[in-house]
Amino acid sequence: MSKITTRPRRDRSVLLSRTDRVVLGLMLGIPLIVVAGLVWGPALVTVALSLTSWDGIGGLSDIQWVGARNYVDLATIYPPFWPALWHNILWLLVLFLVFTPLGMLLAVFLDKELRATRFYQTALYLPVVLSAALVGFIWQLMYSRDQGLINALFGTSIDWYGDSTINLWAAMIANGWRHTGYIMLLYLSGLKGIDPSLREAAAIDGASQTKTYLQIIFPVMRPINIIVLTITFIEGLRAFDLAWIINRGRNGLELISTLVTTNVVGEASRIGFGSALATIMLLISSIFIVIQLRVVLKGER
Amino acid sequence: MSDDTAGHRRQRVHPARVVLHTFLIVISLAWLFPMAWALFNSFRDYGYTLQHGYLSFGGFTLDNYVDAWERGGFANSFWNSAVITVTAVVATLILSSCAAFVLARYSFRFNLGMLAVFVAANLLPPQSLLIPVYRMFRAVELPYWLSSSGSLLDSHLGVIIINVAFQTGFCTFVLSNYIKTLPKEIYESAMLDGASVWTQFAGLTVPLLRPPLAALATLQTAWIYNEFFWATVLMQSGDKFPVTSSLNNLKGSFFTDYNLLSAGSIIAALPVLAVFFILQKQFVAGLTLGATKG
Numbered sequence: 001m002s003k004i005t006t007r008p009r010r011d012r013s014v015l016l017s018r019t020d021r022v023v024l025g026l027m028l029g030i031p032l033i034v035v036a037g038l039v040w041g042p043a044l045v046t047v048a049l050s051l052t053s054w055d056g057i058g059g060l061s062d063i064q065w066v067g068a069r070n071y072v073d074l075a076t077i078y079p080p081f082w083p084a085l086w087h088n089i090l091w092l093l094v095l096f097l098v099f100t101p102l103g104m105l106l107a108v109f110l111d112k113e114l115r116a117t118r119f120y121q122t123a124l125y126l127p128v129v130l131s132a133a134l135v136g137f138i139w140q141l142m143y144s145r146d147q148g149l150i151n152a153l154f155g156t157s158i159d160w161y162g163d164s165t166i167n168l169w170a171a172m173i174a175n176g177w178r179h180t181g182y183i184m185l186l187y188l189s190g191l192k193g194i195d196p197s198l199r200e201a202a203a204i205d206g207a208s209q210t211k212t213y214l215q216i217i218f219p220v221m222r223p224i225n226i227i228v229l230t231i232t233f234i235e236g237l238r239a240f241d242l243a244w245i246i247n248r249g250r251n252g253l254e255l256i257s258t259l260v261t262t263n264v265v266g267e268a269s270r271i272g273f274g275s276a277l278a279t280i281m282l283l284i285s286s287i288f289i290v291i292q293l294r295v296v297l298k299g300e301r
Numbered sequence: 302m303s304d305d306t307a308g309h310r311r312q313r314v315h316p317a318r319v320v321l322h323t324f325l326i327v328i329s330l331a332w333l334f335p336m337a338w339a340l341f342n343s344f345r346d347y348g349y350t351l352q353h354g355y356l357s358f359g360g361f362t363l364d365n366y367v368d369a370w371e372r373g374g375f376a377n378s379f380w381n382s383a384v385i386t387v388t389a390v391v392a393t394l395i396l397s398s399c400a401a402f403v404l405a406r407y408s409f410r411f412n413l414g415m416l417a418v419f420v421a422a423n424l425l426p427p428q429s430l431l432i433p434v435y436r437m438f439r440a441v442e443l444p445y446w447l448s449s450s451g452s453l454l455d456s457h458l459g460v461i462i463i464n465v466a467f468q469t470g471f472c473t474f475v476l477s478n479y480i481k482t483l484p485k486e487i488y489e490s491a492m493l494d495g496a497s498v499w500t501q502f503a504g505l506t507v508p509l510l511r512p513p514l515a516a517l518a519t520l521q522t523a524w525i526y527n528e529f530f531w532a533t534v535l536m537q538s539g540d541k542f543p544v545t546s547s548l549n550n551l552k553g554s555f556f557t558d559y560n561l562l563s564a565g566s567i568i569a570a571l572p573v574l575a576v577f578f579i580l581q582k583q584f585v586a587g588l589t590l591g592a593t594k595g
Contacts, residue, residue, distance in 0.1 A: 131527030
């Protein structure tokens with residue numbers, strides 16, 4: 001499309017007065033400066049800083065290039081790194097294998113003409129409006145060792161948020177509570193957009209419900225599938241709030257995002273080191289960002 | 302509600318339906334339960350639950366709310382949240398509708414790339430920008446009337462602009478999709494009338510953008526109110542924290558009394574719950590807008 005329309009568009013720009021051009025420049029320029037200056041600029045600086053050793057206290061002249069040393073140190077002499085990476089992977093896997101499929105399943109169920117479907121939907125996506133920090137608070141009432149509901153029900157005395165062998169799982173369940181409704185909502189809106197004749201054709205062919213969904217409807221929703229996939233990955237990577245509100249990402253709840261934060265705002269500000277961690281986050285997320293962009297910008301060309 | 306006769310006619314009481322409804326009822330109640338539990342206990346006296354355990358019924362009181370409101374400093378943090386959220390949402394919507402208008406209506410060589418720059422910015426992990434943003438904000442000096450800390454760090458303005466920077470991308474994307482669906486003819490006749498670019502934007506486009514702007518405003522209000530990371534790391538003085546990030550500071554004073562914690566959670570959730578129940582349609586529309594391409 002672009003090739004055909006280039007010419008008339010170029011002609012149109014001739015019609016623009018000088019004022020119009022200035023207005024257009026400002027309308028695009030100001031948002032661009034804000035986004036580039038506060039998001040992209042810092043992202044690039046982070047990558048650059050990850051190759052330096054800098055304590056963040058001295059001036060910029062104190063910056064020394066150390067190449068990949070921060071990355072080597074991360075992998076070899078920084079104990080929380082591998083656990084944090086593993087926690088992030090687990091976090092992703094659980095979202096991906098448990099809560100995303102659950103959201104899909106619920107969307108399929110709620111897509112039928114059911115009585116009280118509105119009630120079910122509202123109940124399921126209510127947690128989506130709550131902040132992850134607040135979710136951490138609310139689940140504290142379930143998880144607390146002395147006053148929590150779970151221990152009161154089962155007569156146990158487990159410190160669900162405190163015990164480093166289980167607190168990650170406790171946090172992941174609380175997080176899943178919020179994630180499921182979001183996925184359900186996305187699929188529900190996708191399912192509403194499916195051409196009904198597709199289902200009718202499948203029904204006429206005698207395909208079972210399960211088969212229709214698995215082989216026809218979900219494949220048709222490819223763009224939504226990819227968006228849900230990337231949202232799940234990006235959310236998994238950005239997981240921070242819940243771990244930070246529980247115990248500032250320590251003692252079993254280390255995540256890459258909390259390590260970055262601890263290294264920067266914590267007592268030992270290791271800028272180069274924190275930047276290397278942040279760059280790893282950037283690199284991993286950029287894979288999914290590219291996939292996401294390809295889907296959402298498709299058809300813009 | 303679509304539980305009308307049309308759906309009803311086809312089916313008698315089908316065993317599969319009963320199973321399905323049972324499953325959905327169980328899971329819905331399970332999903333509502335944590336909130337309901339917090340609500341229930343927020344009205345109970347601490348002494349009563351201490352004596353009878355949490356698996357009891359009784360000891361109802363409103364004191365927790367009074368107590369939580371005062372000890373949690375909610376009057377202050379709600380004000381901070383309001384300042385940050387309202388300013389950031391308004392600024393985000395203004396900037397993004399401008400950018401979206403230009404990107405959707407005029408074609409440059411780097412149009413798609415530009416849109417990608419906006420969209421992807423929203424998806425970057427905020428933690429990865431922390432170091433430069435933190436240093437930059439600390440270095441920017443502000444007059445005292447704008448920031449009592451003297452810099453962008455530890456100021457509302459700092460949290461506002463970083464939120465704007467993050468959210469503008471998503472809103473630009475949604476709005477530009479919407480503008481592309483507007484009929485071209487209205488612009489052609491406006492141009493024949495000699496309308497300037499600004500008139501075409503402010504007089505013609507913005508009024509037509511009301512539906513997506515309403516959906517985005519609702520969604521962004523909830524998101525920015527819920528924003529935790531930036532406010533946590535950029536704020537230093539206790540009296541400047543908005544509600545969501547002040548939760549972190551409340552932990553110490555609340556975690557010994559779970560009924561107080563419940564009341565505090567409910568208070569903090571009230572604004573988003575109000576948004577959710579009053580503007581549910583807008584909220585859902587906003588959530589699915591970006592994903593389903595307008």
